Amino acid sequence: MKTLLLLTFILIPGSLLMAQTFSGDSILANERSIDRPITLHARQARITGGYGLSIISRRYNTEGEVVKLRDEGLSSIRHRFTLDLKYGINDFIQLNASIASSSNVVREQTRYIFPIEPEPVVMHDVTKEYSGLEDLYVGVDLRAPINTRKVDISLTLGATLPVASYEPKEPEHSFEVQQEAGMNTNAFTYRYYYPLGRGIVIAQLGGMVKYRLPKWAFSARVDYQHGLKDGKSYEWIHQLDNNSEFEYRQDPFTYRLPDSFSYFAEAEYQPLPWFDIFLNVSGFNASRGWTSPQEDLKVALPDQSGIFLNPGFEIIITPRLWFRERITFALSGKSHEAPFGFQTTLLYNFFPF
């Protein structure tokens, strides 16, 4: 009897739920990019996997002037893989989770020559590796229940959780005396490892609006991020001992992540039902961060900003599988790199329940 009651309570609402469901594929098949609601449809899931390649050969200094890293021998490449999961609880509430992993190695080589010394050449080879998992973002998007095709509005509440490593790994330096053209060269090789976690929970509040025309859609989004507490980490200090071996120690410091305000505006044009092109202008401002190497001193981190132009297109390969390609050009900024990059994304949609 109990089993029957249990089955009744489970199966009847379940069957009612099933009765409400619709063919997800047919919705997706007939929905152009510009027509999509800001949040997913009820019970729709989306897995998005992406790969981004950034060529970092320029940088903006604190005054916003371009510094050519290539001229300084500091150009580098960043590879970034992203995974994003979304699920629509209903047509107005969507859950998000996303994580990324990236890798960027910057190498700098400097040669010092002291012609009047018996060991006239000192070589510095510094490698800084910024790689690993980034923090996990979780959030919820709440779409306003406005019953019009033209306008869509949503509110985002989220947090970035410090799941990734944020304390730097012990460096691996080495020293050797090399012979170069009959002269002794003191060669120092420094290798530093910087993880990409940020060490604290970062709250996020954002909003998005989308406005549609028959073949066009315009959207804009703003997000505000704020770290919920100050972080603690350390940097590695080294010395070369008398046996020509490096020894290391940790020097602790505290820090506050900058508050970040990011935004984008996008225009989409849908020439064909399965093909969409877009032009996106995105940017961010980050300020009010500091680092404290000693108890009685907090040094402000330089304010950062960046504006980027991102043209791209999307192809609906099948109703479930979409392909998106985007190019990034840096337009302006301060205290930030100016990458030129490509972002390739595959989006897979399905209705799991």
Next chain:
Amino acid sequence: MEFNCSRLKSVLLTDRKYAARITLFFFIMFGVLTACNEEEVDIVEQSAINKWQYYTESHGLASSYINTIFEDSKGNMWIGTDQGLSVDGPGGFNSYTTGDGLLSNNIFAIAEDHEGNIWVGTPNGLNILFDGDWYYFNYFYGFGVYALVTLADEKGVLIGTGGYGIYRYDLTQEVFEPYSIVSNCDECNSINTLFQAKDQSVWISSFKGVRKIKDNSVTTIDAQDGLPGNIATSIAEDSWGNIWIGTVEGKTITRVSGNLISQVSFNNGAEQNFIFGIQEDNDGKLWVGTIANGLFHYDGAIMKRIYQGPPDTTITALLKDSHGNLWIGTSGGGLAQYVTNPLH
């Protein structure tokens, strides 16, 4: 049950209760963001750090010829010059001279005892600032006092003399007693620097090398042991526990790490780098002052000369204060401060 969008929309748009709640929500969010953005007043801009500041007679210094620099337990900076003793205060430096009771205007050593009294070594003897007045010790009257150090374990103050060795003032007994005197060696008894390391060992630089005294055992380091020369002028300890020794002769500075002695070259080709000050900064880098050859910075791999900043090429004293700022005394160029903490 199917969700009725139009019904909800009509509720949202027509019912004023919801409008009021939405307005309240936005006010709360605005308040939260405003609170998050509250200014912190004790944050310094990056442009304000790693700057040079300069002090000369116009700032109240007794002279621009600096012999020694000392910070007392209250954070006051004491500057010994060839024309008197200066101490920083509101509105600039105030100076003391023989007119105030000093035995000489040429100040070579400064220390503070455990009761907060300031001790001053001069070529004519030893002064003490006690309850706002200067006194001198008859015991050293007429003797040159060139080095002072207060022992951390409250066993007194060490006094290094010019040719008569080292004496200790016992704070509990209030008496002077010989501490380290080498018989038949005037050079050994001519003391340039006294320094106590973190392991409580006392390091003495003299005209005949360096002596380390720990637990009543004495270790001597001189030219035979690897020092570039016998006239040792400066001693400092870094945060790794290495002892750095500067000498008058030679092209290098000496590092003592445990029982191992090694040399770091100045890379400047000079046959002689007369070192007159060694100090580690907050980043673990070493600053080295020389007579006539300028100020150097050692990052663990390369010794580089700092051309921009120091007001003179003759560096006579180096000190990092308790807030991390570096003070550089020169001969003729006055006093310079390399500011790493502008709040102090």
